[in-house]
Amino acid sequence: MQCDKCGAEAVMHAAYSGLHLCADHFTRSVEKRVRRRIREDGLVPDDATPEDPVTWVIGLSGGKDSVVLTRILHDTFAKDPRIELVALSIHEGIEGYRDRSLEACEELTAELGVRHETVSYAEEFGVRMDEVAEADPENMAPCAYCGVFRRDVLSRYAERFDADLMLTGHNLDDEAETALMNFLEGDIEQVAKHFDASLGPLEERTEQDHHVPRAKPLRDVPEKEVALYAQLEDLPAHITECPHAEDAFRGEIQRLMLDLEEDHPGTRHSIMAGYEELAALAATAYGEDRQEYGECERCGAPTGRDICRKCALVEALEGSA
Numbered sequence: 148m149q150c151d152k153c154g155a156e157a158v159m160h161a162a163y164s165g166l167h168l169c170a171d172h173f174t175r176s177v178e179k180r181v182r183r184r185i186r187e188d189g190l191v192p193d194d195a196t197p198e199d200p201v202t203w204v205i206g207l208s209g210g211k212d213s214v215v216l217t218r219i220l221h222d223t224f225a226k227d228p229r230i231e232l233v234a235l236s237i238h239e240g241i242e243g244y245r246d247r248s249l250e251a252c253e254e255l256t257a258e259l260g261v262r263h264e265t266v267s268y269a270e271e272f273g274v275r276m277d278e279v280a281e282a283d284p285e286n287m288a289p290c291a292y293c294g295v296f297r298r299d300v301l302s303r304y305a306e307r308f309d310a311d312l313m314l315t316g317h318n319l320d321d322e323a324e325t326a327l328m329n330f331l332e333g334d335i336e337q338v339a340k341h342f343d344a345s346l347g348p349l350e351e352r353t354e355q356d357h358h359v360p361r362a363k364p365l366r367d368v369p370e371k372e373v374a375l376y377a378q379l380e381d382l383p384a385h386i387t388e389c390p391h392a393e394d395a396f397r398g399e400i401q402r403l404m405l406d407l408e409e410d411h412p413g414t415r416h417s418i419m420a421g422y423e424e425l426a427a428l429a430a431t432a433y434g435e436d437r438q439e440y441g442e443c444e445r446c447g448a449p450t451g452r453d454i455c456r457k458c459a460l461v462e463a464l465e466g467s468a
């Protein structure tokens with residue numbers, strides 16, 4: 148097969164667009180989509196100047212998504228004095244898994260010259276995910292604990308670095324799965340929150356819930372294309388799955404989505420197009436009587452309860468030890 152743009156040998160065929168692309172045109176098309184998303188979501192504020200730059204914290208796990216995101220953000224903004232990039236990695240305390248992916252993070256950031264910080268659950272909460280999975284006082288999947296801890300660390304460190312934006316490597320498949328899960332769970336308030344937390348253009352979000360705003364510039368790029376980009380650019384990505392991963396519902400949705408996409412190419416894109424429109428309407432509708440956020444009595448994090456979810460989980464884990 149030949150590249151539709153230049154006739155060189157194609158490395159990929161996107162069923163949803165019908166395009167065959169060579170390595171060069173493919174990597175450029177990924178970069179173009181990321182830059183367009185950054186523009187459309189209004190992530191670079193008009194008033195950012197070299198004298199008064201904005202700080203962007205990138206959640207860097209060492210997996211292909213965040214590695215590709217870091218590389219493209221670096222290539223786009225390294226010479227732009229209005230933007231300062233910081234990569235933040237989390238050590239969850241998972242034997243034999245996280246050490247390898249942190250090596251990938253260090254290799255990448257050293258090569259690019261991006262500031263890199265690492266924090267651990269052990270230092271932050273006094274727990275390691277291996278112990279959490281073993282104790283499991285709330286009878287949940289390990290990912291449920293880990294997600295609460297990760298959000299807490301990311302938002303606290305984003306504040307510590309005086310970040311204006313927190314960027315994560317969620318791709319099109321991740322976002323379309325989340326959209327479908329919200330539909331199937333019938334949770335429209337969750338759809339509204341999704342819009343305000345990370346999906347909507349920055350200035351259209353109705354309520355920022357006191358956290359540093361988040362954004363997902365890779366969310367127009369299918370997972371397979373992110374993987375191909377990492378491979379073609381020879382990026383140091385760690386591909387092993389987390390040994391604790393067991394989100395059964397998301398796994399089912401993943402398989403369903405792959406089948407749908409196979410039979411009806413473009414399904415992920417059309418789900419997201421409709422979902423974004425609906426999410427904007429839901430955010431406006433729910434924005435007016437959104438639950439008031441107070442501060443956690445223990446740690447001061449923004450929460451709708453007396454004690455935030457993270458502090459409740461740490462307490463449950465201490466009780467089970």
Ligand SMILES: [Zn+2]
Pocket residue numbers: 150151152153154155168169170171172
């Ligand atoms: Zn080409």
Ligand SMILES: [Zn+2]
Pocket residue numbers: 443444445446447448454455456457458459
């Ligand atoms: Zn708390």
